Amino acid sequence: MDLSLTPDQEAFRATVRSWLKSNMPREWKPTGSSEIPRAGQYEFLRRWQRTLFDAGYIGLTWPKDYGGRGLTFMEELILQQEMALAKAPPILNVLGVGMGGPTIIAWGNEEQKKRYPAKILSCEEIWCQGYSEPNSGSDLASLQTRAVKDGEHWVINGQKVWTSFAHVADYMMLLARTDPSVPKHKGITYFLLDMKLPGVTVKPLRQITGEAEFNEVFFDNVRVHESQVLGGVNNGWAVGLTTLMYERLTLGFGLQMRLRIALDGLVELAKGMEKSGRVVTKDPVMRQKLAQLWIDTECLKYTGARAITKLLRGEMPGPEASTGKMAWVDTHQRLQEIAMEIEGPYSQLVKGSDWAVEGGVWPHSFLRSRANSIEGGTTEIQKNIIAERLLGLPKD
Amino acid sequence: MDFGFSQEQELLRSTARKFLENECTSGFVRARMEEPAGVTDDFWAKLAEQGWLGLVYAEEFGGSGLGFVDLTVLMEEMGRVVMPGPFFSTVLLGGLAIREAGSAAQRKEWLTKIGAGQAKATLAWTEPSARWDAAGVTCTAKENKGGFVLNGTKLFVPDAHLADVIVMVARTNEGKAEDGVSLILVPKDTRGVTVKLLPTMDQTRKLCEVTFQDASLPADALMGAKGKAWPTLTRVVERATVALCAEMCGGAQRVLDMTTDYAKIRIAFGKPIGTYQGVKHRAADMLVDVENAKSLTYYAAWAVDENSPEAPLAASMAKAYVTDAYRKVAGAGIQLHGGIGFTWEHDLHLYFKRAKSSEFTFGDSTYHRERVAQLINL
Numbered sequence: 001m002d003l004s005l006t007p008d009q010e011a012f013r014a015t016v017r018s019w020l021k022s023n024m025p026r027e028w029k030p031t032g033s034s035e036i037p038r039a040g041q042y043e044f045l046r047r048w049q050r051t052l053f054d055a056g057y058i059g060l061t062w063p064k065d066y067g068g069r070g071l072t073f074m075e076e077l078i079l080q081q082e083m084a085l086a087k088a089p090p091i092l093n094v095l096g097v098g099m100g101g102p103t104i105i106a107w108g109n110e111e112q113k114k115r116y117p118a119k120i121l122s123c124e125e126i127w128c129q130g131y132s133e134p135n136s137g138s139d140l141a142s143l144q145t146r147a148v149k150d151g152e153h154w155v156i157n158g159q160k161v162w163t164s165f166a167h168v169a170d171y172m173m174l175l176a177r178t179d180p181s182v183p184k185h186k187g188i189t190y191f192l193l194d195m196k197l198p199g200v201t202v203k204p205l206r207q208i209t210g211e212a213e214f215n216e217v218f219f220d221n222v223r224v225h226e227s228q229v230l231g232g233v234n235n236g237w238a239v240g241l242t243t244l245m246y247e248r249l250t251l252g253f254g255l256q257m258r259l260r261i262a263l264d265g266l267v268e269l270a271k272g273m274e275k276s277g278r279v280v281t282k283d284p285v286m287r288q289k290l291a292q293l294w295i296d297t298e299c300l301k302y303t304g305a306r307a308i309t310k311l312l313r314g315e316m317p318g319p320e321a322s323t324g325k326m327a328w329v330d331t332h333q334r335l336q337e338i339a340m341e342i343e344g345p346y347s348q349l350v351k352g353s354d355w356a357v358e359g360g361v362w363p364h365s366f367l368r369s370r371a372n373s374i375e376g377g378t379t380e381i382q383k384n385i386i387a388e389r390l391l392g393l394p395k396d
Numbered sequence: 397m398d399f400g401f402s403q404e405q406e407l408l409r410s411t412a413r414k415f416l417e418n419e420c421t422s423g424f425v426r427a428r429m430e431e432p433a434g435v436t437d438d439f440w441a442k443l444a445e446q447g448w449l450g451l452v453y454a455e456e457f458g459g460s461g462l463g464f465v466d467l468t469v470l471m472e473e474m475g476r477v478v479m480p481g482p483f484f485s486t487v488l489l490g491g492l493a494i495r496e497a498g499s500a501a502q503r504k505e506w507l508t509k510i511g512a513g514q515a516k517a518t519l520a521w522t523e524p525s526a527r528w529d530a531a532g533v534t535c536t537a538k539e540n541k542g543g544f545v546l547n548g549t550k551l552f553v554p555d556a557h558l559a560d561v562i563v564m565v566a567r568t569n570e571g572k573a574e575d576g577v578s579l580i581l582v583p584k585d586t587r588g589v590t591v592k593l594l595p596t597m598d599q600t601r602k603l604c605e606v607t608f609q610d611a612s613l614p615a616d617a618l619m620g621a622k623g624k625a626w627p628t629l630t631r632v633v634e635r636a637t638v639a640l641c642a643e644m645c646g647g648a649q650r651v652l653d654m655t656t657d658y659a660k661i662r663i664a665f666g667k668p669i670g671t672y673q674g675v676k677h678r679a680a681d682m683l684v685d686v687e688n689a690k691s692l693t694y695y696a697a698w699a700v701d702e703n704s705p706e707a708p709l710a711a712s713m714a715k716a717y718v719t720d721a722y723r724k725v726a727g728a729g730i731q732l733h734g735g736i737g738f739t740w741e742h743d744l745h746l747y748f749k750r751a752k753s754s755e756f757t758f759g760d761s762t763y764h765r766e767r768v769a770q771l772i773n774l
Contacts, residue, residue, distance in 0.1 A: 387679050
């Protein structure tokens with residue numbers, strides 16, 4: 001057991017660190033709360049991702065032939081940690097980098113692998129994920145968007161919902177039903193859908209924060225060429241799920257570090273605010289809560305390190321790879337609740353008020369955090385999966 | 397970075413599991429609960445034979461010279477079978493205190509004997525005030541005619557009734573400060589030392605009251621520099637805490653295993669109860685608790701082995717989390733078993749009680765969270 005880095009890895013860390021120092025965009029103003037791409041920043045973030053790509057600081061584990069650098073998870077981990085420590089802006093094409101690219105690399109034919117992944121990394125093409133539907137959320141396999149074969153094309157009809165980035169996306173990872181006559185998991189196909197095709201309509205959905213980060217997407221006789229099928233017709237369920245574990249791991253490290261940054265911000269907030277005339281960090285109850293957050297946040301790092309170790313050793317991910325998301329959600333939502341508790345009545349004041357604390361970033365991130373236990377699989381579904389796949393409890 | 401166990405450590409795990417499943421059965425544990433000794437000579441000799449009593453002691457004392465990550469593996473397996481007896485008090489309290497603070501002669505004598513299974517030891521630290529800080533040390537060791545005279549009462553002393561030697565934490569200077577705390581080596585049967593075995597909720601852990609009444613010891617009973625023992629004691633207790641956390645992780649994992657096994661076969665409303673989400677979700681929560689507990693414990697063990705400046709923080713993070721996790725997991729285990737989980741016959745109560753006794757050994761989670769708060773400069 002050894003948590004230290006090799007000299008090569010230390011050197012890589014130093015290189016990344018100094019690069020970030022000299023390349024951090026001047027107009028970027030990091031906040032204490034955890035950073036996610038926000039509407040209004042997209043053009044800036046697109047340029048930032050392009051800068052990262054040109055420097056070779058994105059897609060580290062992807063093969064060189066497809067725009068990556070062919071490095072290990074260790075370099076990816078180091079990069080994510082350094083980005084978070086430097087409070088660097090987030091990646092805009094997060095779904096493409098986290099899921100779309102790895103899925104195409106795992107399942108695509110050579111033509112597809114040459115065509116898409118590099119442009120995902122460079123942010124020339126932004127991707128969204130067309131999984132959820134109004135009547136298919138947790139029970140994703142029941143999705144009803146239909147794809148019917150017509151010559152060399154598939155004709156798509158139906159609707160997706162909660163689709164982040166659809167309003168700026170060039171492509172969608174689309175799951176559609178291609179065979180309604182077989183059991184629900186077996187009749188789904190994964191398409192690489194050009195969002196500019198005729199018949200695709202995107203309608204922004206205003207969310208709890210007041211912003212429109214996600215959308216409804218309607219398909220009205222959208223004709224997709226058969227070359228846009230990924231991983232074979234009726235094989236979409238396997239394609240869609242393959243990279244989930246991988247995605248959770250790689251995104252997981254960034255999430256942990258961002259959580260730590262948010263926690264550092266929270267501690268600063270607590271040191272600067274008073275409750276009943278006493279600095280928040282001197283209140284014994286608040287000290288308990290903050291210390292627990294600290295423990296839970298550090299814990300995610302070590303759980304992640306255990307999971308990465310298994311990957312580096314070429315072993316199957318163990319339970320620690322699956323419990324990470326649940327633990328992260330719980331910790332992050334609690335962190336945001338505690339931020340509100342620290343601000344007290346000031347948590348009611350948002351951007352636009354001179355009285356708002358730190359420009360109202362905490363109420364915003366607090367509201368946004370409610371999605372954490374829903375997006376990417378609800379906590380309830382995660383618990384079912386853990387109970388069934390890891391603990392071997394029987395399915396209903 | 398490689399944050400996993402080595403092949404040798406995995407081998408130690410499988411050896412320990414096989415040995416303990418054979419030798420430390422539920423029947424064995426329950427028989428030991430009923431007796432004061434908490435261990436048999438035969439079992440103790442076998443622990444020595446395996447090399448486990450000297451696992452973390454240097455080879456010059458007949459030990460294996462291994463570290464706390466190695467020990468973690470063994471402790472997890474011992475916790476898995478709620479192993480009774482004075483292993484913890486001997487190897488990780490009395491023995492470790494001698495390793496850290498003893499003179500060359502004291503180390504040679506006692507660590508060699510402990511590793512060979514010929515001596516048992518313990519640490520007499522806490523007092524009726526149940527405080528973990530230096531102010532809690534009020535027992536006195538007064539210098540007299542070139543030796544020391546000990547007075548006062550120690551409480552919650554594990555296995556003192558079995559110990560051949562007790563490391564006593566005493567005050568050689570008056571006051572409440574860390575300065576002035578000393579460690580004194582007290583052999584069994586010293587005149588003026590009375591040991592009283594106390595009835596305990598967790599019968600797998602034997603606790604004693606130790607009273608010192610004008611007990612006289614020679615000058616060479618002092619371990620380390622007079623009045624300067626507090627940092628050493630802290631170091632010993634931090635290490636023992638990490639080992640305790642590992643033991644707790646092993647127990648929590650076993651409760652989870654028992655509970656999932658039971659949920660697969662127990663039928664209610666025509667189906668195994670593990671089919672129901674009410675059970676599934678609680679089992680998933682238990683798994684998260686167990687895995688997180690392990691992550692923090694493994695990190696703490698590594699930090700201790702590396703003498704990392706973060707070791708004190710790592711130990712407190714682990715104890716705070718693992719304490720809550722084991723208590724919750726053991727409670728959920730009983731709940732998901734239903735009535736059978738509440739019986740004396742089922743082993744769950746052994747784990748539930750061990751979780752509770754461990755909770756209040758070396759400070760509970762509230763104490764360690766406050767310590768974390770201090771260490772991160774809140």
